[in-house]
Amino acid sequence: MIDDLRKEIENIKKKLIDEIDNIQSLEEFQQLRDRYLSRKKGILTSLMTKLKELPPTDKPVFGNILNSAKKFTEEKLNEAESQLGKKSEKKIDGTLPEFDTIVGSTHLITVIRRSIENVFLNMGYKIAEGPEIEFDENNFTLLNFKEDHPARDEQDTFFIKDFPDMLLRTHTSPVQVRYMKNNKPPIKIISPGKVFRKDEPDATHVPVFHQIEGLLVDKGINFSHLKGTLEMFLRALFGEDTNLRFRPGYFPFTEPSAEVDISCFLCGGKDSKCRICKGSGWLEILGSGMVHREVLTNCGIDPDVYSGFAFGLGIERIAMLKYGVTDLRFLFENDLRFNNQFG
Amino acid sequence: MRINLDYLKEFIDHKYNKQDLKELLASIGIEVDEMIEMNGIDVFEVEITPNRPDWLSHYGIAREIHSKNPLLSLKTIVTNRRESLDKNGFNVEIRDRSGCSRYSGVILNNVKVGKSSPGLISLIESFGMRSVNNIVDISNLVLMTYGHPIHIFDLDKINGDKITIRNAVQDEKVTLLDGMVKNLNVADLVIADDKKAIAVAGVMGEENSGVSEKTTNIFIESAWFDPSRVRITSKKMGMKTDSSYLFERGADIENTSRIIDLTIDRIEEELGYLPEIIKYYDEYPVKFEKQIVELAKDFPEKFTGIKISEKTSNEILESLGFILKDEKDTWKVEVPSFRVDINKHEDLVEEIIRIYGYEKLDTKLPATAVDSVEKYEKRGFLDKIRSHFTAIGYNEVINYSFHSLKDNSLFGAESRNVELRNPIGSDYSVMRNSLLSGILKNTAININNNFLRISLFESGTAFFREGTKLIEKDLVCLSSSGFETLPDWYESKGRVYDFFLFKSQIFGFLKKAGIKIELSFEEEFTQFLKEESSYRISIDGTDAGFIGEIKSSVLNHYKNNEPVFVCQLDMDLLTEKKEEKNFKMWNKFPTATRDLSFLIDREHKFKNISETIEKYKPEDLEDFSLAGIYEGKGVPPEKISIFMNFRYRNADRTLTNDEVNELHDQLVNKLVEDLGIIRR
Structure with missing residues (x-):
């Protein structure tokens, strides 16, 4: 009898393997497991009832056979389940292209403006702003542009109709005037903003552009402080290897005045056909100088006690030099083919 | 100004090649804009700053090189x-x-006017001038050589026996050498004979008084005219001549008489004989006063931050023509008459460091510290707007601040226009009264370039006239047109902007910033917004701006017919109304949600519903939201079906089912009473 049972169990095992091979889904698998191993009606479990019928000597033998068959079944089913699981997991193709991620852009002028502002904020300067429509007095007279002096011609000015003493500021220096009139030294500010000059738009001129000017007034400030400050700033902006060249210049509101060039960051003066320095090795970058005593006096600061320096640069010029923008009008057309390249 | 390098060598014997000369000039403040070659001669085009009229000549440049x-x-x-x-x-x-503090001159007879010698012609042409005749050419040569303008009259065209330097009479007319008739007034200074003005002082001579081929007797004028008088006249007349250019910057008053002598030399040289010198003139009513500037000997070091020896300072100033008188700790420095730009000790330091060399300046950092910290609220909030909206796909734009009159008329009242007196053209004739025009132009350009997703923003100033005041407003303007999400393999239809998507993006941001906004229909904005979406945005009852869809007539002006949604807000108000966030403990008790589905008359806006709910809102109603809208089959045409969620929660305990039901029923009853909703 035990032999018959042994044979029956072998058959059950064979049948199990066949059935496992035919399984397609997890539901079928669950049914299969139940059919063989269910506590009440499972094929193997129900064989336990035969135990009673066996002679005492055969009982442990059959128990062993049955247990190993159960174990075998468990293993086969587990194996099958894990294979089936792998088959049914959804697989993605990670190499499909990313879809449009909808990122906009900050305007290049803002990018440059912020990077310059951050250098000066780090150096302890404050940001001062002021109106774009200014009094002639703040824009010119108090800055030592004498009435009917040719220096006024250099900055072709827009005037406001019906307001004879009002104009569109030609530089952000009037912000410095306002600040000096309202604050006592030490003064350490930069004034960024829009400025206006009457130029027909072309590749290198636009009637509206952006400037950042700086002003420091304190006791004992000298020309070498200006050079040190500008060197630190320009190296932060253009790289640690940048060299500075100071040249005598003229601005009505500074004395002495200096034009500042930086060494060409593109070719270092080695390429005679360099796109930006044209082989000279130098790039004109900003204007600066010691604040004219007349200007300090006009703003209520005693020039025999205090001295100061001022400097100014155009953001659009940085866009041309550093970012290679070939036509200033691109900055104001807002063609997304341009704007999307930055920020 | 043009510098002929060969001619320059007549005054200074140097061995620099042109590149080195260019560098040397740059190092002392004379910028060479262009290096030209003319008939084998090197010519520099140099830029002379307006403070240095003494550089406007070959001799002046030579003196500086020296x-x-x-x-x-x-x-x-x-x-x-x-x-x-x-x-x-x-x-x-x-x-x-x-107006005329010195007037020198000479009468020469027997002058043979004719073609200039080849040498003179070549010189004149190298200066970028045109040769006229020998006498006119010499007047130009004297200007380019010594930097003083002279004027030469045909003596026989001068009427009477007196030359007067006087103010013009009102509406006095003069026909100039170039044939133009100019109207003068009392502010203008003229040179006149007995009958009429024969020259506008320092600007240009009169038509008939000039030297021609028939001239034999001449009067040469070498004068000093007041810079600002010359400038006012030349500017008003729109006549900028080489002469006015120099006079308005300041000529050397001490030099006028010597210039007469130098001119006679040149005439003799050119003609090959000396004409008869009939009479010299030199009226000098206001004598030049020597300018003395005191310079403390330690000031150059103090002001430049580098050690410059007294000897060096002394030598440099003397080499520039200054005369120094040593007075223990200071120098009394006498300024040469040609240096009209020097009147204070800083000027002298500039001269010293300029010649000593700017490259010798040290690089030091000032120790200046500031004792307060700025918060930059507006700047900070603008940066937040910028980073938020760029992150969700908006592109920042910057436009000119100018509009055409038409642009302004689309967005505001003409009476508030800030107009330019001298615009560059009619497209740019007024200051913008809105940021919309720029943004709409930008949108149209990008639609033309086949961009499907055009979301833009600009922050900037708009300008208004209020009576006699000019107002600047800081605004931020946002716009969207086309897709928010482009169709692709992932989302085949994409997502197109409509009013609600646009509004949700902006209001969602403002809400997060703690800004409480109210929306109300506004007739005023239908000037440029569609009737059905023309809303005023208010914050705490103050106007903050608008939101809506641009109406088609305005779109047409910008040559666009795609829908554009726009919102413009006042930056100052936003900055003021944004809230500092404080931590609040969240409610730990469970929420009880109740749904409400109802029909309501179409004339009611959602705003009426939410306002009514707010009005009767029980304390334990935490929030409510719109979950769905349905119209069409099963809903009467005059009604709309609305589905809403209400969430109830108490701060201190769990509400019972019955409590929630009671609160909700009371609220619904109010909606029935006030708005006539019909529960479904």
Whole structure:
């Protein structure tokens, strides 16, 4: 009898393997497991009832056979389940292209403006702003542009109709005037903003552009402080290897005045056909100088006690030099083919 | 100004090649804009700053090179006054002594006017001028050589026996050498004979008084005119001549008479004989006052931050023509008459450091510290707007601040326009009264370039006139047109902007910033917004801006017919109303949600529903939201079906089912009473 049972169990095992091979889904698998191993009606479990019928000597033998068959079944089913699981997991193709991620852009002028502002904020300067429509007095007279002096011609000015003493500021220096009139030294500010000059738009001129000017007034400030400050700033902006060249210049509101060039960051003066320095090795970058005593006096600061320096640069010029923008009008057309390249 | 390098060598004997000369000039403040070659001669186009009229000549430049390198030999200009016949010519009378403080001249007879010699022609052409005749060319040569404008009259065209330097009479007319008729007034200074003005002082001569081929007797004028008088006249007349250019910057008053002698030399040289010198003139009513500037000997070091020896300072100033008188700790420095730009000790330091070399400046950092910290609220909030909206796909734009009159008329009242007196063209004739025009132009350009997703923003100033005041407003403007999400393999339809998507993006941001906004229909904005989406945005009852969809007539103006949604807000108000966030403990008790589905008359806006709920809102109603809208089948045409969620929660305990039901029923009853909703 035990032999018959042994044979029956072998058959059950064979049948199990066949059935496992035919399984397609997890539901079928669950049914299969139940059919063989269910506590009440499972094929193997129900064989336990035969135990009673066996002679005492055969009982442990059959128990062993049955247990190993159960174990075998468990293993086969587990194996099958894990294979089936792998088959049914959804697989993605990670190499499909990313879809449009909808990122906009900050305007290049803002990018440059912020990077310059951050250098000066780090150096302890404050940001001062002021109106774009200014009094002639703040824009010119108090800055030592004498009435009917040719220096006024250099900055072709827009005037406001019906307001004879009002104009569109030609530089952000009037912000410095306002600040000096309202604050006592030490003064350490930069004034960024829009400025206006009457130029027909072309590749290198636009009637509206952006400037950042700086002003420091304190006791004992000298020309070498200006050079040190500008060197630190320009190296932060253009790289640690940048060299500075100071040249005598003229601005009505500074004395002495200096034009500042930086060494060409593109070719270092080695390429005679360099796109930006044209082989000279130098790039004109900003204007600066010691604040004219007349200007300090006009703003209520005693020039025999205090001295100061001022400097100014155009953001659009940085866009041309550093970012290679070939036509200033691109900055104001807002063609997304341009704007999307930055920020 | 053009510098002929060959001619320059007549005054300074240097061995620099042109590149080195260019560098040397740059190092002392003379910028060479262009290096030109003309007939084998090197010519520099140089830029002379307006403070240095003494550089507007070959001799002036040579003198400056010499101060930088005193080892080079500078030609000494020797003048000699030749004998004159001292015959009676006419008299010179200066009536306006401040306008004309010195008037020198000479009458020459027997001058043969004709074609200039090849050498003179070549010189004149190298200066970028056109050769006219020998006498006119010499007047230009004298200007380009010594930097003083002279004017030469045909003596025989001068009427009467007196030359007067006087103010013009009101509406006095003068026909100039170039044939233009100009109207003068009392502010203008003229040179006149007995009958009429024969020149506008320092600007240009009169048509008939000039030298021609028939001229034989001439009167040469070398004068000093007040810079600002010349400038006012030349500017008003729109006439910028080489002469006015120099006079308005300041000529050397001490030099006028010597210039006459130097001119006679040149005429003799060119003609090959000396014409008869009839009479010299030199009226000098207001004598030049020597300018003395005191310079403390330690000031150059104090002001430049580098050690400059007294000897160096002294030598440099002397090489520039200054005369120094040593007075223990200071120098009394006498300024040469040609240096009209020097009147204070900083000017002298500039001269010293300029010649000593800017490259010798040290690099130091000021120790200046500031004692307060700025918060930059507006700047910070603008950065937040910028980073938020760029992150969700908006592109920042910057436009000109100018509009055409038409642009302004689309967005505001003409009476508030801020107009330019001298615009560059009609497209740019007024200051913008809105940021919309720029953004709509930008949108149209990008639609033309086949961009499907165009979301833009600009922050900037708009300008308004309020009576006699000019107002600047800081605004931020946002717009969207086309897709928010482009169709692709992932989302085949994409997502197109409509009013609600646009509004949700903006209001979602503002809500997060703690800004409480209210929306109300506004007739005023239908000037440019569609009737059905023309809303005013208010914050705490103050106007903050608008939101809506641009109406088609405005779109047409910008040559666009795609829908554009726009919102413009006042930056100052936003900055003021944004809230500092404080931590609040969240409610830990469970929420009870109740749904409400109802029909309501179409005339009611959602705003009425939410306002009514707010009005009767029980304390335990935490929030409510719109979950769905349905119209169409099963809903009467005059009604709309609305589905909403209400969430109830108490701060201190769990609400019972019955409590929630009671609260909700009470609220619904109010909606029935006030709005006539029909529960479904």
